[in-house]
Structures are given as structure tokens and as C-alpha cells.
Amino acid sequence: MAVLELETPVQAETRPAPRAQRRRLGGKAWQRWISPLALVVAWQVASSTGLLPTRLLAAPSTIAATAVELIQTGTLPTAIAVSLQRVLIGFAAGALSGVGLALISGLSRKGENAVDPIMQMLRALPFFGLIPLFILWFGIGETPKVLLVALAVSFPLYLNTFAGIRGVDGKLAEVARTLGLGRAQLIRHIVLPGALPQTLVGLRQSLGVAWLALIVAEQVNANAGLGYMINDAREFLRTDVIVVGLLVYSALGLLTDALVRLLERRALTWRREFLAR
Amino acid sequence: MATRVPGPLTLQETPAPERQVVASVQGLTRRFGERTVLDRLDLEVARGEFIALLGRSGSGKSTLLRALAGLDGEAEGGLSVTGSVAVAFQEPRLVPWKRVHANITLGLAVPNPKENADAALAEVGLSERAGAWPLTLSGGEAQRASLARALVREPDLLLLDEPFSALDALTRITIHQLVLQLWSAHRPSVLLVTHDVDEALLLADRVLVLDAGRIAHESVISAERPRHRDHPDLTSLRTTLLSALGVSPEGTS
Incomplete structure (x- = not known):
């Protein structure tokens, strides 16, 4: 619950200024904090009175204390570092292959015929269902986890970049021809920048599934990282540690999402100025 | 450069005998499926002349312009352009990023x-x-x-595909003046595709009316620029052009 509510302030800060202003002036942002705060208070009361047993869910105060403790002992920073590394490597590999394949199939009919059918078939596979195979193929080390993230990341980026390339305004391509641009220049000045907005949509989607894939992969077999921390806590009925782990997952997800939005604002200024008018 | 041989549909002979041809179209035909949009069309564009191409929608004027711009690979017949071509489209088509x-x-x-x-x-x-x-x-x-x-x-041939049609009336007047200014400064040949008879009368040396894929009418305008809309030559020409376009002139029915 508290996790979901975290989204509001982050959005308000990173959205284009006029919209955020409108929301603040018109909607009175603090009113949106009443219900989540009430929920946390009710939760705390329920825990303190024994209505909500700790083995089901720890009290908010306990969770906060545990979080501080986990940070001080270094458990949490280490776990975050391990998980972050898995996501980053997996994301880099997946993004590279997803965008690379989209370029191949987006920029030529032959490429499309070669790549797209395979991608469409693979897309239909439930990739979490691949975990048993991955374990057989790659063991239980880092490789299957990173690969699962890479696989999850590559599809949204492939599909969106491909759609972005194909969606570029044909009229602009005509202009490029009348201006004497060659094929390489056409791709550089018209096709790639034109596909960028859609690619960034894919980037946000793929970062979302990257964290999801990591959580799933870390549940299965891990001896380090956030998933390991959570699984280990389950053995000892430490619901406080589990909740801290979940909060960290969502905070990291929101952080990467904010980074992409920052990137969007930088890369798509030509659109933002238009929208802000 | 070849001197101009008047085609069968030419109504008035243009005066300059030693003309340099920038673009020449011979027997250009373009079909879209069953429909023949350009039907063995002939046209020569002399260096520095300002041509307005009138026609109802679907008469093939934009198709001709696209062929001249090198954007149509499927037109049959002869087409040659000497020098460089530049195009301004109906929508400005600026690259937004x-x-x-x-x-x-x-x-x-x-x-x-x-x-x-x-x-x-x-x-x-x-x-x-x-x-x-x-x-x-x-x-x-x-x-x-x-x-x-x-x-x-610095094009030798400037193609304008109804570039003023989406502008409001006042802006259009200023842009007309601007186009004339630029034309007299640089002297490219201009082919202006338009459906606005007055625009053609104010700007062009030669007005062509396209109908059923062929040039159905041609008029040469020798009036000095800047021209006034109520110039007597233009008034009579307006009636002629409107009837060539199949529109009965204002005031009569």
C-alpha cells in the first residue's frame, strides 16, 4: 500500500512544470496524503494492539527500525549492490540486443523477414517459465538471473523501437529525399530521431519488467542480493525484513523510472516545449 | 537547349524565342491502378519563368509536381530537369526535432x-x-x-505545392509578396501548384490549367508586377480561367 503511494510525489516533481503546477494549485496535493497516512496509522494501531500478529505483518515502526539496522550493518547496501549489478548487466545486454534487432528489422524488409517472425514467436513464450530450462543450461549462478533480465528487457525495447522506426512520418522521408539526403543521412537525421519517443516508451516498459524479472529470478535460487535477503527472512518469519526488501525493490524501480523521465525531458525538448504551450 | 515547340493545346505563343529550358516533360503518363491521372502530358519550363498550375482536385497537378521533384518513380514517359530542384510543400514539413x-x-x-x-x-x-x-x-x-x-x-527549379493554401488571408498576402521578392532576387524557375485563380493571376508569367491529366488551357500574363487584383487584363483572364476550370464566374449563373 505505502509502496503505491510513493509514486505521487515522484511524479509531481519530475513531470513537466506546468502540469505539476496545475495539479498543485487546483488539487491541493497534501489532500492526497491523508488516506495513505491514515492507512499507516491504522496499521500501526492494529500491530500495537496485537490485532495484526507480527508473523503476518510487522508494525511500521518495527519495519523502520529494521531498515535502519539493515543499513547500519551493511546487509542492505550489499544486497542492493548485488541486485543492482544483476539488473544493470542484464539490462545492458537486453537493451543492446533489443534495439539492435529492432534496427535490423526496422530498417530493411529483409531484416524484418529474418528477425521479426522469430521475435514474435519468442515473445509469446512465458519467459518466467524458462527458469527451469535456464537452470539446466546455465546452473544456478549469476548467468541465468542476468539472462532472464536481459530477455525480459529486450522485447519491449524491440517492439517499441521497431514500431517507432516504422511509424516515422513518410512525408518527412520525402522531404529528406528532396533535400538530397542519402540513406545513411536519412536514418541519422529522420528515422532514428523520429523513432526515439517510442523507443523511450519501450525503455520505461523494459525497466519495469527488468525489476520484475530480477525479483522472480532471485526468488528461485540466490545466495546474495535482495531476493536472497527476503527469502532468508521468510525462513525466520521476519516479516519486517521482507517488507524492507519490497520497499527497496519499489524505490529502485521508481528511481530508474525517474531517470528515464529525465532522459525523456532532455531528449524530447522539441516536444515538451510544444506540450507546455 | 532546345527552343520550344508549341504543343497542340497551346493557345498563345510565348514571345521569347531563345529560351533556356530548365525542365521538360514529354508524354508523361501516370496511372494509379485503373485511374489515369496524367495522360501523355507535355510541358516545358523555361529558365526564370513563373508558372502557375491550376486544376481541380484530382486533376493531377500534385502528381506532376511530385514527378518533377523526383518523388515518383512510377511515372512513364520523358522527364528531364536541368540543374537542381527544391520543393516547398503544402504543409511546411519541417523536421520537428x-x-x-x-x-x-x-x-x-x-x-x-x-x-x-x-x-x-x-x-x-x-x-x-x-x-x-x-x-x-x-x-x-x-x-x-x-x-x-x-x-x-539556390534551385534552378522551385516547386511550390499549394504552400499558401493553409494560411489565413492576411498572411497569404504577405507571403505572396515575399515569394515575388525572392523570385526576382534569385530568378529560379517556379512551378506553383494552386487551386486559387487569383493567386495564379497575381504571381505567374504563365498559367496552365490541368484537366483530366492534360494541359487543357494555357494563358500568358504580361501585366507588370506588382499586379492589382482589379487590373482589366486580369479580370477578363479570371473569367476565362474559371470557365476552363468548369466554374461559372461570379455574378452570372
């Missing part, structure tokens, strides 16, 4: 593209908007930028 000056210099292969762009923008009166994003321009500004982008290439 490039600032105005970068739009002007796009694909411009000269030693100092930036200087040329600045000069072109100054000429169309858009210097202070050089750094703007295209989506922030008004319709008239965008069309000026589009003209600057075409002119900076």
Missing part, C-alpha cells in the same frame, strides 16, 4: 551552411526565430522557414 536553422541546413552541401542559413532566414524575415523549435512556429513562420529551406539551395 531540428531547430529552424538546422532544418535550413539539412542536407546542404556548401562550405558554410550556417552562414547561408542565416542569410536565407534573414531574407524571409525569420532571423530571430532561427533557434526555435518548428512546433512553436505559427503557420506563416513555418511556411517562411520552408521557403528558406528551399531557397538556400
Whole structure:
């Protein structure tokens, strides 16, 4: 619950200024904090009175204390570092292959015929269902986890970049021809920048599934990282540690999402100025 | 360069005998499926002349322009253009992710593209908007930028595909004046596709009416520029052109 509510302030800060202003002036942002705060208070009361047993869910105060403790002992920073590394490597590999394949199939009919059918078939596979195979193929080390993230990341980026390339305004391509641009220049000045907005949509989607894939992969077999921390806590009925782990997952997800939005604002200024008018 | 042989449909012979031909079209035919949009069309564009091409929608005027611009690979027949061609389209078609000056210099292969762009923008009166994003321009500004982008290439043939039709009446008057100014300064051959008879009368040396894929009517206008709408020559020509377009002139029915 508290996790979901975290989204509001982050959005308000990173959205284009006029919209955020409108929301603040018109909607009175603090009113949106009443219900989540009430929920946390009710939760705390329920825990303190024994209505909500700790083995089901720890009290908010306990969770906060545990979080501080986990940070001080270094458990949490280490776990975050391990998980972050898995996501980053997996994301880099997946993004590279997803965008690379989209370029191949987006920029030529032959490429499309070669790549797209395979991608469409693979897309239909439930990739979490691949975990048993991955374990057989790659063991239980880092490789299957990173690969699962890479696989999850590559599809949204492939599909969106491909759609972005194909969606570029044909009229602009005509202009490029009348201006004497060659094929390489056409791709550089018209096709790639034109596909960028859609690619960034894919980037946000793929970062979302990257964290999801990591959580799933870390549940299965891990001896380090956030998933390991959570699984280990389950053995000892430490619901406080589990909740801290979940909060960290969502905070990291929101952080990467904010980074992409920052990137969007930088890369798509030509659109933002238009929208802000 | 070949001197002009009058085609069968030419109504008036143009006076200049020693003409340099910039573009020549012979027997150009273009079909879209069953429909024949251009039907063995002949046209010669002399160096420096300003032609207006009138026609109802679907008469093939834009198809002819696209063929001349090299955007139509499927037209049959003879087509040759001497020198460079530039196009300004109905919608300005500026590249939205490039600032105005970068739009002007796009694909411009000269030693100092930036200087040329600045000069072109100054000429169309858009210097202070050089750094703007295209989506922030008004319709008239965008069309000026589009003209600057075409002119900076110093084309031998400038193709204008109804570039003023989306502008409001007042903006259109200023842009007409601007186009005439630019034309007299640079002297490209101009082929202006339009459905506006008055526009053709105010701007062109020669007005062609396209109908059923062929040139159905041709008039030469020798009146001095700037022309006034109520010039007696233009008034009678207006009636002629309107009836060539199949429209009964105002006031009669």
C-alpha cells in the first residue's frame, strides 16, 4: 500500500512544470496524503494492539527500525549492490540486443523477414517459465538471473523501437529525399530521431519488467542480493525484513523510472516545449 | 537547349524565342491502378519563368509536381530537369526535432551552411526565430522557414505545392509578396501548384490549367508586377480561367 503511494510525489516533481503546477494549485496535493497516512496509522494501531500478529505483518515502526539496522550493518547496501549489478548487466545486454534487432528489422524488409517472425514467436513464450530450462543450461549462478533480465528487457525495447522506426512520418522521408539526403543521412537525421519517443516508451516498459524479472529470478535460487535477503527472512518469519526488501525493490524501480523521465525531458525538448504551450 | 515547340493545346505563343529550358516533360503518363491521372502530358519550363498550375482536385497537378521533384518513380514517359530542384510543400514539413536553422541546413552541401542559413532566414524575415523549435512556429513562420529551406539551395527549379493554401488571408498576402521578392532576387524557375485563380493571376508569367491529366488551357500574363487584383487584363483572364476550370464566374449563373 505505502509502496503505491510513493509514486505521487515522484511524479509531481519530475513531470513537466506546468502540469505539476496545475495539479498543485487546483488539487491541493497534501489532500492526497491523508488516506495513505491514515492507512499507516491504522496499521500501526492494529500491530500495537496485537490485532495484526507480527508473523503476518510487522508494525511500521518495527519495519523502520529494521531498515535502519539493515543499513547500519551493511546487509542492505550489499544486497542492493548485488541486485543492482544483476539488473544493470542484464539490462545492458537486453537493451543492446533489443534495439539492435529492432534496427535490423526496422530498417530493411529483409531484416524484418529474418528477425521479426522469430521475435514474435519468442515473445509469446512465458519467459518466467524458462527458469527451469535456464537452470539446466546455465546452473544456478549469476548467468541465468542476468539472462532472464536481459530477455525480459529486450522485447519491449524491440517492439517499441521497431514500431517507432516504422511509424516515422513518410512525408518527412520525402522531404529528406528532396533535400538530397542519402540513406545513411536519412536514418541519422529522420528515422532514428523520429523513432526515439517510442523507443523511450519501450525503455520505461523494459525497466519495469527488468525489476520484475530480477525479483522472480532471485526468488528461485540466490545466495546474495535482495531476493536472497527476503527469502532468508521468510525462513525466520521476519516479516519486517521482507517488507524492507519490497520497499527497496519499489524505490529502485521508481528511481530508474525517474531517470528515464529525465532522459525523456532532455531528449524530447522539441516536444515538451510544444506540450507546455 | 532546345527552343520550344508549341504543343497542340497551346493557345498563345510565348514571345521569347531563345529560351533556356530548365525542365521538360514529354508524354508523361501516370496511372494509379485503373485511374489515369496524367495522360501523355507535355510541358516545358523555361529558365526564370513563373508558372502557375491550376486544376481541380484530382486533376493531377500534385502528381506532376511530385514527378518533377523526383518523388515518383512510377511515372512513364520523358522527364528531364536541368540543374537542381527544391520543393516547398503544402504543409511546411519541417523536421520537428531540428531547430529552424538546422532544418535550413539539412542536407546542404556548401562550405558554410550556417552562414547561408542565416542569410536565407534573414531574407524571409525569420532571423530571430532561427533557434526555435518548428512546433512553436505559427503557420506563416513555418511556411517562411520552408521557403528558406528551399531557397538556400539556390534551385534552378522551385516547386511550390499549394504552400499558401493553409494560411489565413492576411498572411497569404504577405507571403505572396515575399515569394515575388525572392523570385526576382534569385530568378529560379517556379512551378506553383494552386487551386486559387487569383493567386495564379497575381504571381505567374504563365498559367496552365490541368484537366483530366492534360494541359487543357494555357494563358500568358504580361501585366507588370506588382499586379492589382482589379487590373482589366486580369479580370477578363479570371473569367476565362474559371470557365476552363468548369466554374461559372461570379455574378452570372
